[in-house]
Amino acid sequence: xxxxPPAPPRTEPARRxxxxxxxxxxxxxxxAAARKPPGDTRTRGRSWRDSPLRRATPWFFLAVPLALLxxxxxxxxxxxxxxxxxxxxxxxxxxxxxxxxxxxxxxxxPELFRVFxxxxxxxxxxxxxxxxxxxxxxxxxxxxxxRNFFKGILFFPYLINGVAIGFVFLYFFQDGGTLDSVLAxxxxxxxxxxxxxxxxxxxxxxxxxxxxxxxxxxxxxxGAIQSIPGELYEAAQLDGAGKWKQFRHIIAPSIRPVxxxxxxxxxxxSLSVFEIPYIMTGGATGTSTFVIxxxxxxxxxxxxxxxxxxxxxxxxxxLLITWIQRRLVPDDKVxxx
Amino acid sequence: MGKTKTxxxxxxxxxxxxxxxxxxxxxxxxxxxxAPADPNxxxxxxxxxxxxxxxxxxxxxxxxxxxxxKVYPKVKVTFxxxxxxxxxxxxxxxxxxxxxxxxxxxxxxxxxxxxFFAPLGTTAELAGKYRFSDKSExxxxxxxxxxxxxxxxxxxxxxxxxxxxxxxxxxxxxxxLADLKAIGDKTEAVPYYTNFKDGWPLVQWTANxxxxxxxxxATDKLAGPVSPWRAxxxxxxxxxxxxxxxxxxxxxxxxxxxxWETSKAMLAEGKIGAMMLGSWAITxxxxxxxxxxxxxxxxxxxxxxxxxxxxxxxxxxxxxxxAVSAYSENKSAARAWIDWFTEKSGYSEQEGxxxxxxxxxxxxxxxxxxxxxxxxxxxxxxxxxxxxxxxNAAEIGLNKxxxxxxxxxxxxxxxxxSLQDFFADLNKRWxxxxxxxxx
Numbered sequence: 001x002x003x004x005p006p007a008p009p010r011t012e013p014a015r016r017x018x019x020x021x022x023x024x025x026x027x028x029x030x031x032a033a034a035r036k037p038p039g040d041t042r043t044r045g046r047s048w049r050d051s052p053l054r055r056a057t058p059w060f061f062l063a064v065p066l067a068l069l070x071x072x073x074x075x076x077x078x079x080x081x082x083x084x085x086x087x088x089x090x091x092x093x094x095x096x097x098x099x100x101x102x103x104x105x106x107x108x109x110p111e112l113f114r115v116f117x118x119x120x121x122x123x124x125x126x127x128x129x130x131x132x133x134x135x136x137x138x139x140x141x142x143x144x145x146x147r148n149f150f151k152g153i154l155f156f157p158y159l160i161n162g163v164a165i166g167f168v169f170l171y172f173f174q175d176g177g178t179l180d181s182v183l184a185x186x187x188x189x190x191x192x193x194x195x196x197x198x199x200x201x202x203x204x205x206x207x208x209x210x211x212x213x214x215x216x217x218x219x220x221x222x223g224a225i226q227s228i229p230g231e232l233y234e235a236a237q238l239d240g241a242g243k244w245k246q247f248r249h250i251i252a253p254s255i256r257p258v259x260x261x262x263x264x265x266x267x268x269x270s271l272s273v274f275e276i277p278y279i280m281t282g283g284a285t286g287t288s289t290f291v292i293x294x295x296x297x298x299x300x301x302x303x304x305x306x307x308x309x310x311x312x313x314x315x316x317x318x319l320l321i322t323w324i325q326r327r328l329v330p331d332d333k334v335x336x337x
Numbered sequence: 338m339g340k341t342k343t344x345x346x347x348x349x350x351x352x353x354x355x356x357x358x359x360x361x362x363x364x365x366x367x368x369x370x371x372a373p374a375d376p377n378x379x380x381x382x383x384x385x386x387x388x389x390x391x392x393x394x395x396x397x398x399x400x401x402x403x404x405x406x407k408v409y410p411k412v413k414v415t416f417x418x419x420x421x422x423x424x425x426x427x428x429x430x431x432x433x434x435x436x437x438x439x440x441x442x443x444x445x446x447x448x449x450x451x452x453f454f455a456p457l458g459t460t461a462e463l464a465g466k467y468r469f470s471d472k473s474e475x476x477x478x479x480x481x482x483x484x485x486x487x488x489x490x491x492x493x494x495x496x497x498x499x500x501x502x503x504x505x506x507x508x509x510x511x512x513x514l515a516d517l518k519a520i521g522d523k524t525e526a527v528p529y530y531t532n533f534k535d536g537w538p539l540v541q542w543t544a545n546x547x548x549x550x551x552x553x554x555a556t557d558k559l560a561g562p563v564s565p566w567r568a569x570x571x572x573x574x575x576x577x578x579x580x581x582x583x584x585x586x587x588x589x590x591x592x593x594x595x596x597w598e599t600s601k602a603m604l605a606e607g608k609i610g611a612m613m614l615g616s617w618a619i620t621x622x623x624x625x626x627x628x629x630x631x632x633x634x635x636x637x638x639x640x641x642x643x644x645x646x647x648x649x650x651x652x653x654x655x656x657x658x659x660a661v662s663a664y665s666e667n668k669s670a671a672r673a674w675i676d677w678f679t680e681k682s683g684y685s686e687q688e689g690x691x692x693x694x695x696x697x698x699x700x701x702x703x704x705x706x707x708x709x710x711x712x713x714x715x716x717x718x719x720x721x722x723x724x725x726x727x728x729n730a731a732e733i734g735l736n737k738x739x740x741x742x743x744x745x746x747x748x749x750x751x752x753x754x755s756l757q758d759f760f761a762d763l764n765k766r767w768x769x770x771x772x773x774x775x776x
Contacts, residue, residue, distance in 0.1 A: 146615065285752070
């Protein structure tokens with residue numbers, strides 16, 4: 001969802017300064033006189049506005065992003081969908097068409113769906129994450145000391161590569177690692193293998209995910225909050241509204257679209273968790289997610305066809321959930337004034 | 338109107354470009370990559386894909402190439418080290434450019450070998466000379482020659498075992514467990530280190546199939562609905578030992594955060610009693626011992642604790658096999674490299690591995706095995722293709738860490754279920770998959 005390049009505004013590229021001719025030379029009166037013999041006005045008179053080249057111009061600008069988008073997003077998705085109807089093993093030059101067999105398998109094998117329970121941990125974590133991000137965004141939108149410093153600290157984890165985070169937290173959670181040491185300073189001796197049993201492992205991993213993505217939510221919220229005109233606060237203050245009332249009646253309604261976007265991202269993110277558990281536990285000890293399972297089907301058991309079908313199913317589930325969410329919470333225009 | 342047309346145009350162009358990029362069809366010729374008759378005649382450049390990025394970086398392979406050029410002056414050898422060898426080469430095999438010489442990735446199904454690789458000769462020609470040639474044999478032709486082979490067993494720290502008062506190799510799994518317990522009681526060392534987190538060391542246990550009953554054909558016998566984890570089955574013996582070790586607390590405290598690189602130093606320093614690994618690991622452990630200021634002589638290697646007629650057995654398993662790409666333009670130069678690298682380079686000796694050439698002697702690393710009269714059996718690969726098919730269809734993964742990780746989780750109570758149910762489930766899945774694969 002986030003990796004779609006923003007389409008350039010359609011009118012922008014076509015607009016060119018009136019003062020140049022088609023080939024870009026200065027079009028001062030002298031130049032025009034030099035280049036245009038009198039009497040030629042009729043043939044050259046077709047205005048730039050109607051020229052086919054002008055109509056095509058936006059497409060020239062769009063060609064590169066579109067080509068990239070199509071080559072690296074739509075073509076692979078199309079081939080993935082076509083693989084999902086075959087029994088391809090991922091290497092062999094031959095593949096047999098098996099119809100909807102893969103889909104039937106996915107829906108008749110409950111163990112393939114059981115991994116979605118793991119997503120519950122991440123979903124709960126996302127709720128916490130949005131709450132924390134919203135709190136900090138609100139607090140830091142007011143004038144505070146070291147405001148930018150705290151902003152930096154909160155956003156920083158999002159900038160780190162997910163693989164690096166996985167390794168860092170592996171040391172964090174290991175026996176006698178950072179977490180144990182910090183707890184020991186506080187006088188707590190927790191002799192507990194953090195990644196040792198499914199509940200503890202999933203909670204730990206979801207915690208890492210909160211640490212990583214809070215910054216993103218925070219920046220989204222902060223942007224929305226800062227776009228609220230300052231006069232509104234002033235007016236509210238004059239009317240005697242405290243900070244809570246300001247939040248309740250000014251901030252909350254104005255960030256609704258961003259909040260709704262965050263929720264969609266959180267839900268789809270929780271369903272397709274991959275990096276952190278894959279690197280930290282490899283899906284062992286009950287931390288396997290749907291995507292890890294799909295990757296293993298494709299690359300360990302050479303069932304690329306089945307794995308493609310699983311990926312298509314996940315895509316469908318996410319689209320469905322997004323659609324339901326949009327129906328339940330319509331994205332209506334926010335009008336503050 | 339105009340806009341729609343242009344868009345269609347763009348889409349079409351892109352689609353055509355994509356199709357043109359993908360359709361690199363054309364079948365392999367099936368021409369044999371024969372060794373050149375005259376070393377001075379053969380010429381051309383060949384590219385060798387390898388998983389040993391370390392040997393590419395430190396120039397070892399370049400030195401081998403320089404040696405090679407003394408015999409074959411007109412062949413230019415270049416190397417491409419690939420860190421994620423399996424994953425990357427698997428994808429590249431959808432194209433035509435996957436080097437001239439490459440290690441056959443495990444993901445390629447045996448029956449597809451003729452589509453990707455040039456045959457190196459008939460079984461009759463090669464089987465007498467090289468070990469493991471049946472691993473890459475399809476329809477009477479051999480497609481790969483092993484770099485070297487490995488024997489599996491426990492790499493252990495002799496000093497630790499001595500300290501625990503153990504003089505002789507354990508002969509049964511029960512004795513092995515008792516010895517580990519003695520190590521746990523009498524020394525500071527972790528008796529056994531699972532390397533659970535990195536996963537692949539757990540896979541090494543599977544290579545003991547055949548060592549337990551001294552049967553070279555043990556793997557072939559898995560091809561069918563044979564319930565591999567039935568009472569008395571080799572996999573049951575192996576996995577029960579893993580389970581019991583963990584259950585009795587003879588392994589590290591937190592398996593989920595283990596680290597392979599640290600484990601090498603820990604074994605060398607006597608903080609770990611034993612680890613199940615291939616014989617290739619011995620030189621690495623000796624190196625780690627030297628680095629830690631210890632004695633490389635403390636690193637020992639013992640076979641799986643099971644005996645037949647009073648003798649231990651060790652199954653020899655092929656490492657990666659070298660093949661010539663079916664699309665190589667310099668097949669005879671490529672073949673010349675493989676032959677030279679396998680026979681003359683001294684690579685397998687350097688690695689302390691079992692040489693692929695049958696006539697060559699066993700390496701110094703396996704001296705303990707030779708001295709103690711361990712029977713070496715070369716694992717038959719006749720039915721490997723079918724066994725792999727069943728294994729993949731069942732989604733068990735004999736050569737993947739997942740099911741053994743689950744076994745360890747069950748043993749230490751992190752996952753519910755009993756060992757009996759666990760084996761019963763594996764048997765059920767295996768047998769079902771075997772029935773479907775057979776039909």
